[in-house]
Amino acid sequence: MNLDINALFADMLSAIKGTVSNNRDKVETIAKQFLAQNKETLQLIAGLRISGELSDEEFKSRLQDEKLVLEAQFNALEVVSKAIAQQAANAALDVLEKAVIAVIS
Amino acid sequence: MKTYTRTFSILLFSISLLTITACKVTFVPAYDAQITQQIDQTAKAVDKFYLFMLETTASDTIGRSFTKFSEQYINVEVEMNSLLNKNKIRPLNENSTRICEINLQLWQKYKEEHKRKNTLSDGVIKLNRKTFNDLFYAMQVAEEGKNIRAPNP
Numbered sequence: 425m426n427l428d429i430n431a432l433f434a435d436m437l438s439a440i441k442g443t444v445s446n447n448r449d450k451v452e453t454i455a456k457q458f459l460a461q462n463k464e465t466l467q468l469i470a471g472l473r474i475s476g477e478l479s480d481e482e483f484k485s486r487l488q489d490e491k492l493v494l495e496a497q498f499n500a501l502e503v504v505s506k507a508i509a510q511q512a513a514n515a516a517l518d519v520l521e522k523a524v525i526a527v528i529s
Numbered sequence: 530m531k532t533y534t535r536t537f538s539i540l541l542f543s544i545s546l547l548t549i550t551a552c553k554v555t556f557v558p559a560y561d562a563q564i565t566q567q568i569d570q571t572a573k574a575v576d577k578f579y580l581f582m583l584e585t586t587a588s589d590t591i592g593r594s595f596t597k598f599s600e601q602y603i604n605v606e607v608e609m610n611s612l613l614n615k616n617k618i619r620p621l622n623e624n625s626t627r628i629c630e631i632n633l634q635l636w637q638k639y640k641e642e643h644k645r646k647n648t649l650s651d652g653v654i655k656l657n658r659k660t661f662n663d664l665f666y667a668m669q670v671a672e673e674g675k676n677i678r679a680p681n682p
Binding site: 447450454457458461462464465468469471472475477478486489490492493495496497499500501502503504506507508509510511513514517520521 | 552662663670671674676
């Protein structure tokens with residue numbers, strides 16, 4: 425039995441596409457949740473500055489803190505993206521593994 | 530000669546199989562259910578801490594003085610430190626580690642603010658509570674994200 429390299433690569437690509445498209449909604453949903461959270465927090469910070477509960481210095485400090493929260497959120501999204509990439513790569517390798525085993529056995 | 534060829538073929542097949550099956554990529558560490566549970570417990574402790582402060586004390590009395598909450602600040606910081614160390618020790622886990630560092634950094638910052646002012650306004654308590662809710666959520670998303678790694682059947 426010969427290894428059809430073109431068919432194999434097409435199958436591997438299909439496995440990658442399937443994995444990525446299955447998980448695309450997850451990333452989008454999480455990103456939207458993060459944006460909604462940040463909007464609420466920024467509204468809260470602005471409201472506290474207007475009411476005088478935060479001084480100008482505290483207001484600026486809280487905005488800096490919000491940048492850190494944003495950094496944390498990007499880190500979380502990066503984990504999800506890496507996990508999806510890992511799953512896609514392994515799905516492609518599974519296809520390769522099965523094809524090679526079929527040829528050599 | 531025939532036996533030799535057969536043995537060689539089996540050996541070659543086994544090596545090929547082992548090489549291929551060992552070929553898996555890893556970009557994130559394995560999901561850890563215990564860490565997820567600890568994140569949830571610490572998040573609840575922080576939420577309860579701020580809700581209790583908001584509902585049972587007032588900013589214009591000594592009820593919100595730092596000493597009344599110092600022990601709870603320590604308890605939460607211990608849990609946050611534990612989470613940071615557990616994440617730091619795992620390979621390929623720099624993203625979750627960074628989230629824990631930010632969480633701890635802001636917790637210590639807000640604790641110092643409370644100590645310096647010896648009180649907190651209702652608005653600041655709500656803001657602190659919201660900030661930590663968001664950070665713990667990011668931490669949960671990062672840990673649960675690692676669960677995606679299992680390939681589809």
